[in-house]
Amino acid sequence: xxxxxxxxxxxxxxxxxxSSQELTQxxxxxIKQHDPAVNSFITVTEEQALAQAKAADxxxxxxxxxxxxxxxxxxxxxxxxxxIKTSCASKxxxxxxxxxxxxxxxxxxxxxxxxxxxxxxxxxxxGSSNETSYYGPVKNPWQTEHVPGGSSGGSAAAVAARLTPxxxxxxxxxSIRQPASLCGITGLKPTYGRVSRxxxxxxxxxxxxxGPMTQTAEDAxxxxxxxxxxxxxxxxxxxxxxxxxTASLTQPLDGLRIGLPRQFFEQGLDADxxxxxxEAIAQYEKLGATLVDIELPNTHLSIPAYYVVAPAEASSNLxxxxxxxxxxxxxxxxxxxxxxxxxxxxxxxxEVKRRIMIGTYALSAGYYDxxxxxxxxxxxxxxxxFDEAFNNVDVIMGPTAPNAGFKLGEKAADPVxxxxxxxxxxxxxxxxxxxxxxxxxxxxxxxxxxxxIGNYFDESRLLNVAHRYQQETGWHAQLPxxxx
Amino acid sequence: MALDKEDVVKIAHLxxxxxxxxxxxxxxxxxxxxxxxxxxxxxxPTDGIEPMAHPTDAVxxxxxxxxxxxxxxxxxxxxxxxxxxxxxxxxxxIE
Numbered sequence: 258x259x260x261x262x263x264x265x266x267x268x269x270x271x272x273x274x275x276s277s278q279e280l281t282q283x284x285x286x287x288i289k290q291h292d293p294a295v296n297s298f299i300t301v302t303e304e305q306a307l308a309q310a311k312a313a314d315x316x317x318x319x320x321x322x323x324x325x326x327x328x329x330x331x332x333x334x335x336x337x338x339x340x341i342k343t344s345c346a347s348k349x350x351x352x353x354x355x356x357x358x359x360x361x362x363x364x365x366x367x368x369x370x371x372x373x374x375x376x377x378x379x380x381x382x383x384g385s386s387n388e389t390s391y392y393g394p395v396k397n398p399w400q401t402e403h404v405p406g407g408s409s410g411g412s413a414a415a416v417a418a419r420l421t422p423x424x425x426x427x428x429x430x431x432s433i434r435q436p437a438s439l440c441g442i443t444g445l446k447p448t449y450g451r452v453s454r455x456x457x458x459x460x461x462x463x464x465x466x467x468g469p470m471t472q473t474a475e476d477a478x479x480x481x482x483x484x485x486x487x488x489x490x491x492x493x494x495x496x497x498x499x500x501x502x503t504a505s506l507t508q509p510l511d512g513l514r515i516g517l518p519r520q521f522f523e524q525g526l527d528a529d530x531x532x533x534x535x536e537a538i539a540q541y542e543k544l545g546a547t548l549v550d551i552e553l554p555n556t557h558l559s560i561p562a563y564y565v566v567a568p569a570e571a572s573s574n575l576x577x578x579x580x581x582x583x584x585x586x587x588x589x590x591x592x593x594x595x596x597x598x599x600x601x602x603x604x605x606x607x608e609v610k611r612r613i614m615i616g617t618y619a620l621s622a623g624y625y626d627x628x629x630x631x632x633x634x635x636x637x638x639x640x641x642x643f644d645e646a647f648n649n650v651d652v653i654m655g656p657t658a659p660n661a662g663f664k665l666g667e668k669a670a671d672p673v674x675x676x677x678x679x680x681x682x683x684x685x686x687x688x689x690x691x692x693x694x695x696x697x698x699x700x701x702x703x704x705x706x707x708x709x710i711g712n713y714f715d716e717s718r719l720l721n722v723a724h725r726y727q728q729e730t731g732w733h734a735q736l737p738x739x740x741x
Numbered sequence: 742m743a744l745d746k747e748d749v750v751k752i753a754h755l756x757x758x759x760x761x762x763x764x765x766x767x768x769x770x771x772x773x774x775x776x777x778x779x780x781x782x783x784x785x786p787t788d789g790i791e792p793m794a795h796p797t798d799a800v801x802x803x804x805x806x807x808x809x810x811x812x813x814x815x816x817x818x819x820x821x822x823x824x825x826x827x828x829x830x831x832x833x834x835i836e
Contacts, residue, residue, distance in 0.1 A: 583821055
């Protein structure tokens with residue numbers, strides 16, 4: 258039952274072959290049995306899940322079920338869930354019971370989905386390995402001494418180990434796509450503004466975007482139908498119509514123009530990963546696509562620009578954690594300044610503190626023009642490169658990450674080498690474009706992802722292009738033997 | 742650009758973050774290494790390029806100036822570290 262796709266489970270529920278209560282209990286049992294090996298959940302909401310499952314079965318019996326009614330899902334612990342601990346994997350929010358639901362959580366609940374629990378992540382979504390979590394690192398289900406990627410590492414590992422049929426993630430610099438690649442699942446980062454950010458704890462507000470993490474592109478399409486859309490409560494949400502993402506999945510790819518950016522295949526790319534990506538691209542040629550060499554000349558500037566823009570926005574967003582209104586407060590503060598400094602110093606982990614300090618420095622008097630303004634100008638250069646490329650191609654393809662999953666601890670001591678694992682994903686956030694990672698092969702027993710980047714609000718095409726590949730290949734259906 | 746210890750102490754104060762004396766050296770080294778990587782930006786020609794704050798260059802929407810929220814004070818204060826009579830408590834600021 259657990260190896261089934263979300264689509265298959267949805268069909269089984271509709272046919273009456275299984276009840277939501279049976280399905281939910283099955284996944285709760287799997288979490289109990291297998292999660293100790295991967296540490297993908299921070300909170301399991303067993304009681305609420307079984308109550309939601311019962312309500313879903315009643316809704317179906319009453320004849321008003323939606324396609325996702327009764328299907329379990331897990332939420333990244335960055336999404337506020339009313340009455341349930343929402344920690345962002347930080348000591349700062351270890352005692353935070355969210356007083357309301359994020360819009361994404363609300364929409365999933367409205368569709369009748371069952372929340373199994375909250376998944377582990379890098380603290381405040383700052384990391385590419387899931388090692389910065391206050392609750393300990395997540396392990397890659399394929400090889401548990403390797404990282405699952407980050408920051409949505411818990412969501413990726415939980416889907417890969419089939420502890421949940423699907424999960425939500427968020428992507429600020431690659432945090433959906435990179436862990437999807439490292440864990441062998443499908444992860445879609447929608448266009449900035451496509452999915453509401455309301456109730457999603459902010460890291461870098463001009464870059465953050467929530468999206469689905471699933472076994473297949475078809476499953477991602479089903480989730481996007483319920484997840485996407487305008488939200489008056491998110492001032493940066495875009496008010497344009499949401500298509501039926503499942504409608505165009507099977508469109509033929511004849512004549513599809515695929516752009517291959519030279520900069521994505523140069524030094525720094527692992528040879529095995531490069532080979533897997535080339536084989537996937539060859540498969541697309543068989544499906545009728547044509548290949549076009551393109552240039553994204555400012556790719557190398559995306560990481561330095563990101564590490565100004567994202568920390569600057571984070572230093573502002575995280576100023577709300579002050580030990581006064583919610584979250585961690587230090588013991589016996591001597592005065593107000595001591596209260597602020599020790600609550601923040603003790604409540605935040607090392608990487609979060611580093612980024613707050615980088616951002617504070619970049620925004621401080623005398624440095625604003627040289628850092629923040631300069632980075633915003635470079636950001637436009639990066640966007641212009643993509644605009645130019647999309648004049649001649651329909652999608653862009655390349656690797657999602659330069660390597661398969663590295664070993665736990667391997668990059669922990671060197672932040673800059675960790676940052677480089679997002680080289681192919683960060684520019685997509687800087688431009689605000691949608692991107693998807695799909696499983697395309699293996700390297701030494703670890704999954705490798707293919708990244709497909711689309712034009713603004715062209716998620717339908719991304720899902721179509723991903724789905725056609727998944728109809729011809731079996732990489733997305735593989736699961737690690739220990740979790741079969 | 743390389744930071745020195747005094748820079749780090751000042752930045753930590755601006756960010757209201759306590760950094761233990763024993764961590765200052767390691768913090769200085771790591772922040773300097775990140776800023777060194779960021780330094781690549783300075784070589785990029787950006788004359789006449791408009792800074793980009795939002796991917797689709799959207800502007801803030803306006804709405805009617807009417808009350809949209811109900812009072813959540815008790816609910817929100819139930820998760821606060823210390824409150825009294827509907828107020829948040831902090832150490833005494835004014836003697």
